[in-house]
Amino acid sequence: MFRKRTDLACEAVELWGEGAERAGELSGVISSERKREGFPVATVEIINERGADALGKPMGKYVTIEIDGLINREDKAFSRAAEALAAELGEMLRLRDGESVLVAGLGNRAITPDAIGPETVKNTMVTSHLIEHMPEAFPGIRRVFAIEPGVLGTTGIESARLIKAVAGIARPDRVIVVDALAARRTARICRTVQLADTGIIPGSGVGNAREGINRETLGAPVIAIGVPTVVDAGTLAADIASRAGATWDDNPEALERLGAGLVVTPKDIDAYVGDISKLIGYAINMALHRSLTTEDITMFLG
């Protein structure tokens, strides 16, 4: 059977609900919704192995923020969205004074829909070397490291192994990994940010058994920040066909073929990736150093 692809926990719940074969309730999963700074926030908590099996995701907390307002360029949307994201991230990080953080931007900077991670690193304030030289000059600023591990095809080294090696040097108290995701619904492309306290397994959607980037492998809590930038073309096709009253379950190979290399993405993905990477970078900076304003960050980043 063709499996519709999504990296979003909230969509995994949706897909579970559509499964004809599934009777009864989804157990081991707690969902809730609320608003923050006017943006809808959905939480999915997977609390046991049954929930993890049902959704195909590790146990943990997944928070999704819808940032339509930003995309529509509403008044002051950028500041509000950065505030909302920083607040959610801060709650997940639970940092104490003096604790340090490593930010890792996953993905390939040469492929626009995959460049969210590297672009976010550009908008992250790296401070550890400054603080080591002049700790008194930066009150309220914690030590931050950042790394862009590249992809296997450009380094020859799995990004998980590279980040592990960097964590061995920097010995951070928390790790934040930022990556591009695939959604199931086109409406969520570049309009949703997912935070998860589970870390991530790079390329897990593709089915490769790669090493995870999480507390087990790095020895520190890992928060994953992800943004869907594409819908797999096969997933879109399967959805369209089923809405058209047909199923393509008898032809999964055709859908796999369609999805191999082809994605559905906004025509102006270049601009979206720039905007959202800036948003996430600013939110990270604000969550890590609570005294900063967006003006301070702009001056620091240049």
Next chain:
Amino acid sequence: MFRKRTDLACEAVELWGEGAERAGELSGVISSERKREGFPVATVEIINERGADALGKPMGKYVTIEIDGLINREDKAFSRAAEALAAELGEMLRLRDGESVLVAGLGNRAITPDAIGPETVKNTMVTSHLIEHMPEAFPGIRRVFAIEPGVLGTTGIESARLIKAVAGIARPDRVIVVDALAARRTARICRTVQLADTGIIPGSGVGNAREGINRETLGAPVIAIGVPTVVDAGTLAADIASRAGATWDDNPEALERLGAGLVVTPKDIDAYVGDISKLIGYAINMALHRSLTTEDITMFLG
């Protein structure tokens, strides 16, 4: 009714053939196929108004080359593809010694699937100023001008009007316009180059009544070179639904909505656009200055 979108004449013939309401033969259109340097070449000639009405395209000759081999990185594929494209282009241009050419790269360089035109200009040898200063130093080289007119949103001026103004200064004997296209079939994305002796009407696929870039407006023959880089998401959906045995003709608005802003494109479109723009640039240089080798062009462009 929802209209499947394509900028390729060979696909327009295909779509005509699928129209249930159309009985009899497509008159006023002559199609043929052959190979050049091992690449399949399809020709569609629209010879009268009935053909033009049927296909929704101006009368003229449309030549399509399939460059799968290049995409698959076969041995020496780049040189062969450049040779093939240069030969087809040369036949359409029919230049005499000393005639000059203006190359115009349409599209928005900040949007990857729309950047074929601007990127091609980067790979075009601009020579007119050199020849004016030292004509004897460049035997066999003709005068070439190049312009990247941008898009309405970044200049405030229609690209057709800007090119007309530039043609008024440069007074070229031929104009080549390069642009990104939309295909109907995903299999053709970044794998097909279309040459047409009709010029083009920018954004014509979208339905705006814009001024054309053609012999009538510029006073010189205009050859259009186009490469499909996307399939409109609505067109893909309609195709998928009909293959799934359903039609969405009762819901054209949903398809229009899907297509608005969303496109189906290769995940590594950045690399494809770079490769194909280089191919077209080299083919243009070889067609305009027949004595040049690819090595010469590499040295000139730096």
Next chain:
Amino acid sequence: MFRKRTDLACEAVELWGEGAERAGELSGVISSERKREGFPVATVEIINERGADALGKPMGKYVTIEIDGLINREDKAFSRAAEALAAELGEMLRLRDGESVLVAGLGNRAITPDAIGPETVKNTMVTSHLIEHMPEAFPGIRRVFAIEPGVLGTTGIESARLIKAVAGIARPDRVIVVDALAARRTARICRTVQLADTGIIPGSGVGNAREGINRETLGAPVIAIGVPTVVDAGTLAADIASRAGATWDDNPEALERLGAGLVVTPKDIDAYVGDISKLIGYAINMALHRSLTTEDITMFLG
């Protein structure tokens, strides 16, 4: 004799003062100094032909703002510098309601110290097409066009001729041309913005007799905005030698050779060009549409 190169009127006054052969006073030139938003502002007015001959510049008003504070990343320096620059520009433009403006960004975007013009265009709000379609939706916004004419080597066409052709289409009431300059003093590199109501002659520092971009050629007042990004290496050498107590007047060829192709520039010129182009773009937007805040501009530009 080797001629020290500068595009800044205030430095031309300096160099005149150093000329041993010149006795008496510089007539036909009025200089003054003041502050705006805390930034030093120097004005040089050339009021007759004697002044123009002495300084080697056309008659007109040249205003220089020193933006050291911005470079040093002082608090709120960006907003203050944009306000100051917008105010000076506004006084030179003297626009009435409904008058339109063409912004032209001169230079080669592929050469960092020459990319101030093209980068400024990226930060300029282009509005004419929006206002033509929905005039009532944009109260207080005037029609703005923008053009990046490229350089002779990439288009084959003089930028002055291209801008003239575009002005023929857009028929603007004012033209703003933005370009990178050469300074004589390294301390002024990327720290000074010059406004001039004289327009400019592209590449005039190099000694080529090119057509001007000014009221005479375009039929509308032309304000030039320039930023020195380099010091000619020969000029630096001559200055150093003379400070060391020697003169190189007997060896002008060595200095010309040194200056040919070599420039003195900040190591992080890439970052400076980005920052200053953004500053100028914002100042232009604020001067043209007085009701806008920097937040509005950020939202518009994306």
Next chain:
Amino acid sequence: MFRKRTDLACEAVELWGEGAERAGELSGVISSERKREGFPVATVEIINERGADALGKPMGKYVTIEIDGLINREDKAFSRAAEALAAELGEMLRLRDGESVLVAGLGNRAITPDAIGPETVKNTMVTSHLIEHMPEAFPGIRRVFAIEPGVLGTTGIESARLIKAVAGIARPDRVIVVDALAARRTARICRTVQLADTGIIPGSGVGNAREGINRETLGAPVIAIGVPTVVDAGTLAADIASRAGATWDDNPEALERLGAGLVVTPKDIDAYVGDISKLIGYAINMALHRSLTTEDITMFLG
């Protein structure tokens, strides 16, 4: 006393020769000159501690190739220069079949004159992951890893430490580090490539005591490839003043100040860095996999 800065061993010999206080001969240093593929090759061997002290560089072999021909775009210069560089590199690497290599591109990709390292990595064929999956499909190709360690200011981690961690994962038999250098003479900017079997100490020219990237720290021989892209402005000034018959030894602070942040560099450094990075990347690929042609490399890199 102001110390003229150079990272080139051949210039260090020159500067030693100019030192008035130095009597007698430079002992512990063997210099020689020859040609390869028509390009001048100079070798400086530092064979003992006296030589190392005199030149301020570690013991080892330094080979410099002058590639003026490339810069002047002579016929087939690229292929010849790549061949020459590959041959010199091959002799220094002395690789046996099956041995693997890590290529590290030092420097800041956002600062053009510092981007030689990162740009070279882009032109390096990374093969280790391919060979691990399908060893039989790539006969004659060795395992290559590549890393772009960034700079302290963008990661918070010394590049030497990061490379050490990566070497710990990849366990390469050789390491090649590529970096931008400072020359003393403007004539050598972007016209010279230095190979050294000593490894390097990043930022050593600046006087910081940083950890080395060499056999001692990495456990494998380290070959450094460097290209001067700038002359320190203070060094140029001191040279000019002394040629003008003056010395600035009484004013070293002024020269330090001039050199702080200002460099002398070609106006079109962007194009030079692109060309030379491509040259070095191709030479590395040819030295590591002797059966490859430049066409093969172009196809692989895309």
